[in-house]
Each structure stands twice: as structure tokens, then as C-alpha cells.
Amino acid sequence: KQEVTQIPAALSVPEGENLVLNCSFTDSAIYNLQWFRQDPGKGLTSLLLIQSSQREQTSGRLNASLDKSSGRSTLYIAASQPGDSATYLCAVAGANNLFFGTGTRLTVIP
Amino acid sequence: EPEVTQTPSHQVTQMGQEVILRCVPISNHLYFYWYRQILGQKVEFLVSFYNNEISEKSEIFDDQFSVERPDGSNFTLKIRSTKLEDSAMYFCASRYDRLEGPYNEQFFGPGTRLTVL
Numbered sequence: 001k002q003e004v005t006q007i008p009a010a011l012s013v014p015e016g017e018n019l020v021l022n023c024s025f026t027d028s029a030i031y032n033l034q035w036f037r038q039d040p041g042k043g044l045t046s047l048l049l050i051q052s053s054q055r056e057q058t059s060g061r062l063n064a065s066l067d068k069s070s071g072r073s074t075l076y077i078a079a080s081q082p083g084d085s086a087t088y089l090c091a092v093a094g095a096n097n098l099f100f101g102t103g104t105r106l107t108v109i110p
Numbered sequence: 111e112p113e114v115t116q117t118p119s120h121q122v123t124q125m126g127q128e129v130i131l132r133c134v135p136i137s138n139h140l141y142f143y144w145y146r147q148i149l150g151q152k153v154e155f156l157v158s159f160y161n162n163e164i165s166e167k168s169e170i171f172d173d174q175f176s177v178e179r180p181d182g183s184n185f186t187l188k189i190r191s192t193k194l195e196d197s198a199m200y201f202c203a204s205r206y207d208r209l210e211g212p213y214n215e216q217f218f219g220p221g222t223r224l225t226v227l
Binding site: 031032034036041042043044046049051089091093095096097098099100101102103 | 143145151152153154155158165166168199201203209210214215216217218219220221223
């Protein structure tokens with residue numbers, strides 16, 4: 001069964017710093033990988049989707065990479081802002097569902 | 111931009127009662143899903159639905175749960191006799207087409223927070 005792990009579980013950085021969130025998965029037979037943002041008590045906001053054939057995707061200050069063979073993805077956030085504070089989830093797509101990680105709770109200190 | 115909608119946003123019920131959570135997927139999507147997230151835990155898959163039948167379900171999706179697409183637009187999750195441990199955020203999602211990209215993204219609704227007292 002697919003297992004998705006995110007490290008670190010929590011991260012606190014000063015405003016303006018660049019940071020990297022990590023996601024690993026045990027089964028490389030995936031169709032895509034998505035990064036989501038979740039604010040406390042709220043829903044899931046999709047940030048980036050990387051197809052299994054792609055290596056990276058970029059959106060604004062966010063860049064996500066995918067190394068399917070090693071079962072790893074990273075989410076790079078440039079020039080972090082207090083508004084980036086949230087929990088970041090990665091999810092890998094199997095044939096019939098998404099498998100989610102437990103998330104990284106990011107706090108950006110002004 | 112098309113989006114998945116869910117109603118209600120918050121439902122409070124007494125233990126043992128039946129609840130129906132409603133979702134309207136994006137109109138041309140063919141695959142539908144329910145996930146749940148217990149407070150402080152990860153998002154977990156419940157069930158996937160395609161061509162008017164369940165295509166996969168998790169261990170969580172036992173006999174107290176059922177799904178239905180009663181018309182051309184709604185997709186519902188019924189919990190027959192709610193338990194305290196059913197309290198969670200329930201997310202509906204839909205997807206358009208084949209698993210190979212580029213139309214394989216799952217789009218999520220805003221969720222229904224279910225509180226069982």
C-alpha cells in the first residue's frame with residue numbers, strides 16, 4: 001500500500017527566507033503528485049500538480065519537483081511571507097484515489 | 111471557473127442519526143470521490159465512483175456508508191447511523207478523464223464539517 005511521508009512535520013522560518021518542504025512515497029507507480037495548502041479548519045487549496053512524466057512545475061514563488069524513481073518530491077517556497085503560514089500537504093495519485101501525507105505545518109514569522 | 115460545491119458546510123447531528131452529505135461535481139467530470147479528515151489527522155480516502163458504481167473503497171467505508179448519484183448533478187454520501195468517531199471534515203472531489211495526463215487532476219470541494227454529538 002502506498003505510504004506518503006512529509007518531513008519536517010513543522011517548520012518555523014523568518015519572513016523572507018527560502019524554504020523546502022519534503023515529501024516521499026513508497027510506490028513509484030503514480031500518475032501525478034499534487035501539493036495542497038490547508039489553513040486551520042479549512043479546505044484544500046491546490047497549489048501545483050506534477051504529472052508522472054514531468055520533473056517540475058512552477059507557480060509564482062512556488063516550485064515543485066518530482067523524482068519518481070526515488071519516490072521524492074520537494075516544494076520550494078521563495079521569499080516566504082507571513083501569509084504563507086499554513087499546513088502543506090502532498091498527495092500522490094494511484095489508479096483510484098489520492099494518498100495524502102500528514103503535512104508540514106509552516107509558520108512564517110514577521 | 112467550474113468548481114466542486116458541497117452542502118452543508120457544517121452539519122451537527124446526534125449519535126445514531128442518519129446524515130446525507132451532498133456534492134455537486136464539475137459538470138463534465140466522470141470520476142467522483144469522497145475523502146475524510148479527522149481533526150489533526152491526514153486526509154483519508156473513502157470511496158471512488160465511476161459509471162454509477164463504486165470503483166474502489168477503503169477499509170473505512172463499511173456498511174454504514176453508501177454513495178449515490180441520484181441525478182445528473184449530485185453525488186451524495188450517506189452515513190446511516192452516525193458514531194462519535196465519524197466527526198470529521200468530509201471532502202468531495204471529481205476528475206475528468208483518463209489517469210494519464212493532462213486531465214487527471216482531482217478537484218476538491220470546500221468540505222462539510224460533520225460534528226456528531
